[in-house]
Amino acid sequence: MSDVAEKPRQHGADRACTTALRIGIAGLGTVGAGVVRLLRANADLVAARAGRPIVVTAISARDRARERGIDVSDLRWHDDSGALATDPEVDVVVELIGGADGPAARLVEAALDAGKPVVTANKALIAVHGARLARLAESRGVALAFEAAVAGGIPVIKAVREGLAADRLTRIGGILNGTCNYILTTMRETGRDFASVLADAQALGYAEADPSTDIDGIDAAHKLAILAALAFGRPVDFASVHVEGIRRISAQDIDFARQLGYRIKLLGIASRSAAGIETRVHPCLVPQSAPVAQVEGVFNAVVAEGDFVGRVMLEGRGAGAGPTATAVVADLIDLARGHAAPVWGAASATLQSASSMPMSQHRGAYYLRLNVTDRPGVIAEVAAALRDAGVSLKSMLQHGRAPGEAVAIVLLTHETGESSMQKAIERLAGLSVVLEPPAMIRIEAG
Amino acid sequence: MSDVAEKPRQHGADRACTTALRIGIAGLGTVGAGVVRLLRANADLVAARAGRPIVVTAISARDRARERGIDVSDLRWHDDSGALATDPEVDVVVELIGGADGPAARLVEAALDAGKPVVTANKALIAVHGARLARLAESRGVALAFEAAVAGGIPVIKAVREGLAADRLTRIGGILNGTCNYILTTMRETGRDFASVLADAQALGYAEADPSTDIDGIDAAHKLAILAALAFGRPVDFASVHVEGIRRISAQDIDFARQLGYRIKLLGIASRSAAGIETRVHPCLVPQSAPVAQVEGVFNAVVAEGDFVGRVMLEGRGAGAGPTATAVVADLIDLARGHAAPVWGAASATLQSASSMPMSQHRGAYYLRLNVTDRPGVIAEVAAALRDAGVSLKSMLQHGRAPGEAVAIVLLTHETGESSMQKAIERLAGLSVVLEPPAMIRIEAG
Numbered sequence: 001m002s003d004v005a006e007k008p009r010q011h012g013a014d015r016a017c018t019t020a021l022r023i024g025i026a027g028l029g030t031v032g033a034g035v036v037r038l039l040r041a042n043a044d045l046v047a048a049r050a051g052r053p054i055v056v057t058a059i060s061a062r063d064r065a066r067e068r069g070i071d072v073s074d075l076r077w078h079d080d081s082g083a084l085a086t087d088p089e090v091d092v093v094v095e096l097i098g099g100a101d102g103p104a105a106r107l108v109e110a111a112l113d114a115g116k117p118v119v120t121a122n123k124a125l126i127a128v129h130g131a132r133l134a135r136l137a138e139s140r141g142v143a144l145a146f147e148a149a150v151a152g153g154i155p156v157i158k159a160v161r162e163g164l165a166a167d168r169l170t171r172i173g174g175i176l177n178g179t180c181n182y183i184l185t186t187m188r189e190t191g192r193d194f195a196s197v198l199a200d201a202q203a204l205g206y207a208e209a210d211p212s213t214d215i216d217g218i219d220a221a222h223k224l225a226i227l228a229a230l231a232f233g234r235p236v237d238f239a240s241v242h243v244e245g246i247r248r249i250s251a252q253d254i255d256f257a258r259q260l261g262y263r264i265k266l267l268g269i270a271s272r273s274a275a276g277i278e279t280r281v282h283p284c285l286v287p288q289s290a291p292v293a294q295v296e297g298v299f300n301a302v303v304a305e306g307d308f309v310g311r312v313m314l315e316g317r318g319a320g321a322g323p324t325a326t327a328v329v330a331d332l333i334d335l336a337r338g339h340a341a342p343v344w345g346a347a348s349a350t351l352q353s354a355s356s357m358p359m360s361q362h363r364g365a366y367y368l369r370l371n372v373t374d375r376p377g378v379i380a381e382v383a384a385a386l387r388d389a390g391v392s393l394k395s396m397l398q399h400g401r402a403p404g405e406a407v408a409i410v411l412l413t414h415e416t417g418e419s420s421m422q423k424a425i426e427r428l429a430g431l432s433v434v435l436e437p438p439a440m441i442r443i444e445a446g
Numbered sequence: 447m448s449d450v451a452e453k454p455r456q457h458g459a460d461r462a463c464t465t466a467l468r469i470g471i472a473g474l475g476t477v478g479a480g481v482v483r484l485l486r487a488n489a490d491l492v493a494a495r496a497g498r499p500i501v502v503t504a505i506s507a508r509d510r511a512r513e514r515g516i517d518v519s520d521l522r523w524h525d526d527s528g529a530l531a532t533d534p535e536v537d538v539v540v541e542l543i544g545g546a547d548g549p550a551a552r553l554v555e556a557a558l559d560a561g562k563p564v565v566t567a568n569k570a571l572i573a574v575h576g577a578r579l580a581r582l583a584e585s586r587g588v589a590l591a592f593e594a595a596v597a598g599g600i601p602v603i604k605a606v607r608e609g610l611a612a613d614r615l616t617r618i619g620g621i622l623n624g625t626c627n628y629i630l631t632t633m634r635e636t637g638r639d640f641a642s643v644l645a646d647a648q649a650l651g652y653a654e655a656d657p658s659t660d661i662d663g664i665d666a667a668h669k670l671a672i673l674a675a676l677a678f679g680r681p682v683d684f685a686s687v688h689v690e691g692i693r694r695i696s697a698q699d700i701d702f703a704r705q706l707g708y709r710i711k712l713l714g715i716a717s718r719s720a721a722g723i724e725t726r727v728h729p730c731l732v733p734q735s736a737p738v739a740q741v742e743g744v745f746n747a748v749v750a751e752g753d754f755v756g757r758v759m760l761e762g763r764g765a766g767a768g769p770t771a772t773a774v775v776a777d778l779i780d781l782a783r784g785h786a787a788p789v790w791g792a793a794s795a796t797l798q799s800a801s802s803m804p805m806s807q808h809r810g811a812y813y814l815r816l817n818v819t820d821r822p823g824v825i826a827e828v829a830a831a832l833r834d835a836g837v838s839l840k841s842m843l844q845h846g847r848a849p850g851e852a853v854a855i856v857l858l859t860h861e862t863g864e865s866s867m868q869k870a871i872e873r874l875a876g877l878s879v880v881l882e883p884p885a886m887i888r889i890e891a892g
Contacts, residue, residue, distance in 0.1 A: 042753070
């Protein structure tokens with residue numbers, strides 16, 4: 001049988017003392033320092049599991065003098081990260097610089113081109129350039145690993161690419177951004193508004209000084225694009241992801257959602273149907289009893305649905321030095337073991353370009369909040385506008401009474417088309433009794 | 447670098463058409479038929495991900511004529527399962543017979559001995575003989591894979607052995623038996639008693655005709671022993687698992703737990719401390735807000751805690767043809783890709799025999815229900831018995847009033863030692879006012 005079933009390599013004690021795998025790290029921020037710390041703290045355990053030691057030999061970062069709580073004085077230092085690609089003392093390049101383009105992209109490309117495996121936590125790079133980089137890695141016969149790029153310490157890339165490899169997945173997604181989940185959780189728990197909770201999150205280090213990548217949904221969209229490509233076996237396609245963030249979520253909407261038995265979560269959802277592959281990131285009302293509704297604070301959760309396995313959910317910390325370092329080093333252990341699954345789950349040449357379904361063809365139920373002048377006939381006017389747009393109402397509730405003043409009307413629709421809904425919102429916004437742009441949030445089962 | 451970093455194998459399109467991996471399946475019950483069905487239904491996808499086709503060529507099962515909803519007429523049939531080990535048309539043996547000993551053990555041993563990789567769903571075999579079989583597999587340089595043995599379709603073996611390989615895990619466990627979780631969930635939802643819900647579960651096929659392996663906790667203990675070995679890097683040790691089942695859980699206890707803000711779950715918990723490794727399976731009170739408390743019905747959930755990753759939870763279907771077939775075929779795809787992690791996460795020779803902590807040394811909080819005669823002085827008598835045993839009370843509540851009749855007293859303790867608690871229970875059972883053996887359930891954070 002030796003010519004048919006590939007014999008796995010020996011992992012006996014005889015390998016435990018072989019040459020170390022030498023790592024060069026580009027980018028020594030929180031995650032980079034975490035990787036160095038983990039490889040030192042758990043050196044014995046990592047060596048036993050990898051079959052040989054894994055040691056950091058070289059570093060590249062902007063500020064050599066910065067205090068990071070780790071001693072890097074005995075490591076080779078490169079001012080230019082690109083030099084890691086050609087450093088003869090570096091077997092594997094770990095890219096933790098970040099960003100879809102610029103030095104991160106140049107380093108990864110140079111390393112792969114030089115025949116060096118790359119491990120990266122860079123979701124933007126993989127989401128935008130991952131298809132091309134995978135082909136480059138394949139042509140050079142080296143690995144490109146990115147477990148840390150999605151959901152931090154949760155081994156979701158491995159779960160989808162290997163654990164669920166036998167299944168035809170129909171849906172994958174979940175809570176992919178801890179900053180947004182922390183903000184939405186805190187808004188619900190405290191009743192405070194978005195701006196004030198964001199400011200606190202920034203002070204606590206849960207949100208960046210420029211928080212737009214997180215709160216506008218871009219980060220979640222990068223991760224969703226990666227998950228969708230792996231789940232559905234098509235080249236990664238970030239451009240086709242529909243993206244909305246959480247800036248417009250009000251304390252009022254969170255409270256109304258609660259009264260209706262829902263929580264508001266920023267979800268990334270990729271699904272496949274006969275109409276094509278739909279990928280979207282936007283705030284959602286999910287039933288309080290849904291598993292993802294229970295995932296709170298900075299935690300992430302990914303739900304996958306397959307034809308044989310049913311529903312699988314993975315939950316854990318999606319960011320931070322420790323969880324992300326866990327994922328980076330797990331990739332390194334795989335490399336040291338000589339294990340590399342195909343970058344996108346199957347050889348690039350076998351991936352099929354499935355058509356993407358535009359958001360205008362989405363169908364679902366909707367939550368709509370209108371601030372209107374409380375006067376007779378308002379409800380009838382609103383109902384007529386929805387009817388004319390072809391939207392079927394499930395319920396409509398006026399909150400409070402204040403004749404002549406502003407009151408909120410909350411509507412839930414039956415399943416309807418996105419384009420009908422957009423038409424309805426446009427009509428409603430044009431009514432003189434509607435005092436501000438309608439707030440729309442899509443409803444998901446979870 | 448080629449002599450240092452092992453070059454991962456090429457997964458280019460050139461491999462897509464190579465020779466098929468030929469599978470022989472022993473045991474053609476629900477799971478075996480599910481594997482055949484999956485490999486046929488998803489043949490294209492499996493071939494793309496594995497780099498080559500995976501086909502069933504041979505079968506062994508007791509009853510050749512039984513209707514299974516699949517056509518096996520074109521497959522080689524062996525009346526003796528052991529013949530699969532030597533069948534030249536079989537590259538990999540899939541063992542789905544079950545049982546720690548007997549034909550399953552003989553087949554797995556013969557196949558490994560003959561240099562054939564084995565994939566099995568047999569948790570009893572791996573829990574009891576896994577250490578020896580791993581050494582055999584290593585000595586022959588072949589893989590022994592058992593993703594399907596724990597938590598069905600949830601890729602928890604892969605997550606622990608590879609995804610969390612960089613971490614020093616301190617705790618692992620969760621809901622490992624879907625039958626027990628279904629029974630406990632249904633008891634809570636309906637208020638019915640154990641015997642009646644079990645009978646229904648049997649009628650629905652969620653419990654076996656002889657349900658003892660499930661409801662007495664043995665099945666969960668097999669899985670916990672496997673998880674503990676992987677998580678802590680020690681040889682698998684089923685004998686050291688403390689096991690209690692759910693037969694004695696009453697509708698009354700479930701109701702009292704609910705009133706106190708808890709749910710009752712059968713948990714398997716493995717933890718490591720300076721005192722050693724503790725492995726135990728028993729019913730627990732867990733706070734309603736704990737993630738595992740939300741896992742209901744036939745679903746399983748595994749929670750792992752590591753020094754860098756924090757807490758990770760994986761949830762999904764733990765049994766059934768589809769989920770189990772997913773896990774078996776994922777192992778086959780790994781084999782076809784030439785990937786085999788060390789059976790127990792590191793070479794057998796490097797595993798260390800950590801000491802096991804006996805249950806008598808366990809410390810925790812306890813729930814205790816006493817049915818007593820309602821007469822003056824009862825509470826004082828009970829409190830004195832607990833004090834004398836060294837157990838510190840957190841709360842004590844008498845449910846109802848019925849002078850001279852039987853009433854229930856529910857006690858919650860502060861953290862205390864198991865041996866003190868056992869002494870207290872013995873004393874309480876000896877009191878004349880205590881009408882039946884005290885019901886004790888341990889309290890866990892989740």
